[in-house]
Amino acid sequence: MHRANGSWGFDREDIIASINAKGRDNARTPMQWDDTPNGGFTTGTPWLRVNSNYASINAAAALADSNSIFHTYKQLIALRKANPIIVWGDYELIEEGPEQLFLYLRRYEGRTWAVAANFGGAAISASVPWLGHSEAIIIANYERTLVDFAQLDLQPFEAFAVELAQVN
Known part of the structure; x- marks a missing residue:
């Protein structure tokens, strides 16, 4: 100039x-x-x-802090190493529910995982009844013993992965 x-x-x-x-x-x-x-x-x-x-x-x-992001990442890395579904599984986005809900399935060798995350700062609800329910919690950042997709309630910034019974 x-x-x-x-x-x-x-x-x-x-x-x-x-x-x-x-x-x-x-x-x-x-x-x-x-x-x-x-x-x-x-x-x-x-x-x-x-x-x-x-x-x-x-x-x-x-x-x-055993619940810190550091330890969560360690768990996620161990999950990835132990579960080929994370790397090789087919991905299917589920677009039902509010905008801040990120919900998808992974399918591999007869297994199906559902992963859900609330990317919002407020609690949300959704209904995806065709996914059924699961007590097979793989990882979660809030304490859970059951996920019922017919009445799916997530806390702010909650995320989890569950194994589902075979879903079509």
């Missing part, structure tokens, strides 16, 4: 404003390892601001 004073480029202030508006650092904070000052990231002064939630949201807390 040619400026009025005859030089090329942008003013320093404009460049800094652009970096601050569009740069990735706005979404970054130092890794929160534990609840010590600066989240255990450094004993010095980090050049990026440490998130104020470091005392409760950190790697040490996640490792100590």
Whole structure:
């Protein structure tokens, strides 16, 4: 860009404003390892601001909590390794129910899994009676002993997978 004073480029202030508006650092904070000052990231002064939630949201807390995202991912990885239905199963999207409900089937070698997730911040209900019901909970982020698809109620952000009796 040619400026009025005859030089090329942008003013320093404009460049800094652009970096601050569009740069990735706005979404970054130092890794929160534990609840010590600066989240255990450094004993010095980090050049990026440490998130104020470091005392409760950190790697040490996640490792100590058996219901954390860390442990959920470990369970999901183990499920994938142990169940070829996850990798090789046929996928069928079920479009019945509210928009925030993501519901699908996986079928492989005579087995059928149903996976449901509520991507909304409010509880939802749906009715998909042809899927029946199941007590064969594979994984869930809320305590469940039964899934009845005729009256399917999901809590905010609830997700689960169940094995179904053979479904057509």
